Amino acid sequence: MDQRQLKLYEMAVKQVLEDRHIEVQITEQVAIVTFNRPKVRNAMTLNMWRAIPGIFKGLESDPQVRAIILCGADRDFCVGADIAEFSQVRKDIAQAKEYEVAVDACCDAIFEINKPTLAAIKGYCLGGAVHLAISCDFRFASQKSTFGIPAAKLSIVYGVKGTRKLNSLVGITQAKKIFYAGEQFTAQTAHDIGLVDQLCGVDSSDMSRKDSTQPNDHVMEAAFEYAKKLSKSAPFTIIGAKKILNGLNSGLGDITFDMADEVIDQAAASQDYLEGRNAFLEKRQPQFKGK
DSSP, rough: OOOOHHHHHHHHHHHHHHHSSEEEEEEEEEEEEOOOOOOGTTTTTTHHHHHHHHHHHHHHTTTTEEEEEEEEEETTOOOBBBBGGGGHHHHSSSHHHHHHHEEEEEEHHHOOOOOOOEEEEOOOTTTTTHHHHHHHEEEHHHHHHTEOOOGGGGTTTOOHHHHHHHHHHHHHHHHHHHHHHHOOOHHHHHHHEEESEEEEEOOOGGGTTTTSSSSOHHHHHHHHHHHHHHTTTTTTHHHHHHHHHOOOOOOOOOOHHHHHHHHHHHHHHHHHHHHHHHHTTSSSOOOOOOO
C-alpha cells in the first residue's frame, strides 16, 4: 500500500467513527463491531471498507479483546456495497480496481486477525456482505435472514479471494449456483450448503407482540455466548490453528512448514503453555494471558 492509500485508509477510520457508520464496543473481552447505516440496510461505503483494516489492527493489539463479533444495526447485517455511490467512487476501470483493493484489504483484515471472529447475521446479507461474513471464522444467522450475491445482475465479477472463501465453504457447484443466477436464498439453504454454521430460532413469545415484524431471533445472544467461550481458550493455540487452517484452505501456497513451525514453537515456548499444563494437572480452569 503506497503512502497515498495509507493516508486515505487512516482518514477513513477517523471519518467512519466520527460519523458512527461503524461502532465498536468491548464487553467481557468481546469486541462488537457494528455496521451502523440502518436507513440503507447498513450498506458499505468506500470509507467503511477502508476503515476496517485500521479498526481491526487496533483490536488485534488490544489485550482486553479476545474475540470479535461483526454485526449490523437494526434489522439487517449488511446489503454489501453502497451502489448509490458507485458513480463517484467506481465510475471507471481504475476506480473499480482501487475499490476492489479496498474490499479485499477489509476482508483480509477480518480473515487474518489472530483472534476468533464471528458474524451475527440477521435480515439481509447480500453481495459484498457475504464476503465480510465468510471472512469470519464462524457465522450465526437468524432463521429469517436472507443471503445472495447479485453480481450477475450488476455485471460484476467477485474477486479471487472472496470466491475462494465461498468455494471452500460450499463447494464449486453451490458457488456456481450462487454466482451464476444471482438469486437470493434463505438462511435454511445457507445452513444446508455450509455457508452458515448455526441457525438461531425465533422466540415464539415474541411473535405475539405488536412489533412482530422484528422478533428476538437471539443471534447476538448466541454469538456472544460462543465468543465468550472462545475467549477462554489459549490465544497462541487460536493464532497457530487459524494461520495453519487458513493457509491450508487457501490453496494458493499461503502456508509453509516453516510458517507452521513458527507458530507451533511460539505456543510451546509461551507462559500460557505452562499455565495450561499446570491447570490440567490441578483440575482447574486455565487463566491465559496471551504471553
